[in-house]
Amino acid sequence: MKKHNPNNERIKRNYFTFLKEAKRQNESSVDAVAMAISRFESYTKHKDFKAFHHQQAVGFKNHLSKQTNQQTGKPLSIATLNSTLGQLKVFFQWLCHQPSYKSRINYTDTEYFNLSEKEVRIATARRQTAVPTLEQINHVINKMPNQTAI
Numbered sequence: 338m339k340k341h342n343p344n345n346e347r348i349k350r351n352y353f354t355f356l357k358e359a360k361r362q363n364e365s366s367v368d369a370v371a372m373a374i375s376r377f378e379s380y381t382k383h384k385d386f387k388a389f390h391h392q393q394a395v396g397f398k399n400h401l402s403k404q405t406n407q408q409t410g411k412p413l414s415i416a417t418l419n420s421t422l423g424q425l426k427v428f429f430q431w432l433c434h435q436p437s438y439k440s441r442i443n444y445t446d447t448e449y450f451n452l453s454e455k456e457v458r459i460a461t462a463r464r465q466t467a468v469p470t471l472e473q474i475n476h477v478i479n480k481m482p483n484q485t486a487i
């Protein structure tokens with residue numbers, strides 16, 4: 338079984354350099370993009386990116402929705418799906434502007450990486466965070482030591 342594709346490795350290296358230098362993204366953001374691309378490559382069995390077809394995007398979405406989180410054993414969250422597919426969409430949009438990929442990848446095919454509008458709303462929804470009440474804050478302040486040895 339093929340572990341990597343030399344053409345893919347070259348273009349990925351160029352993309353990661355583009356993200357670091359032109360887009361000024363930090364190392365952890367670039368690592369997240371690398372993980373998303375790696376997941377897609379393992380799904381396609383490391384086929385050349387030049388052979389990209391929108392059916393691969395549709396199949397990958399279905400495949401990704403059936404995956405589980407390795408730590409919790411639960412299905413991947415919709416936020417994870419949204420970020421992974423979004424990173425892949427941006428990568429393939431960048432790729433379709435590169436010289437040897439222009440004629441091979443159709444820009445509109447990258448739209449197949451989108452989730453439904455409902456799933457995007459769920460993934461990007463703001464969750465309320467718990468904050469202490471005034472009584473809890475006063476209780477903590479009253480319990481703090483207020484005398485020192487000096």
